Amino acid sequence: MVRFNMILLLIVVVCALGVVTSQHRGRKLFQDLEGEQERARQLDVEYGQLQLEMSTWATHPRIEKIARERLRMVSPDALGRVPPPPAAAPVVKKAVR
Numbered sequence: 144m145v146r147f148n149m150i151l152l153l154i155v156v157v158c159a160l161g162v163v164t165s166q167h168r169g170r171k172l173f174q175d176l177e178g179e180q181e182r183a184r185q186l187d188v189e190y191g192q193l194q195l196e197m198s199t200w201a202t203h204p205r206i207e208k209i210a211r212e213r214l215r216m217v218s219p220d221a222l223g224r225v226p227p228p229p230a231a232a233p234v235v236k237k238a239v240r
Contacts, residue, residue, distance in 0.1 A: 210216040
């Protein structure tokens, strides 16, 4: 009978260790889940900020300003004709002797 009680005690101890290990693993996974959810929230905020920045950079007045200043583009007149570009300084060729 003592042998049977010792076997039952050993089984109970092994089961108790299994429960403790299982609870620890569950808590650890829950902490990891909370961390990843916080990271997802931060990424959502950053994504919203980037969308706002992108919409600011893509406004029509800004694009028109860049087109006029950097690319030297002009708007067509009412008939759809584009005026010629401003005359550049004349190129003076030197005579070859």
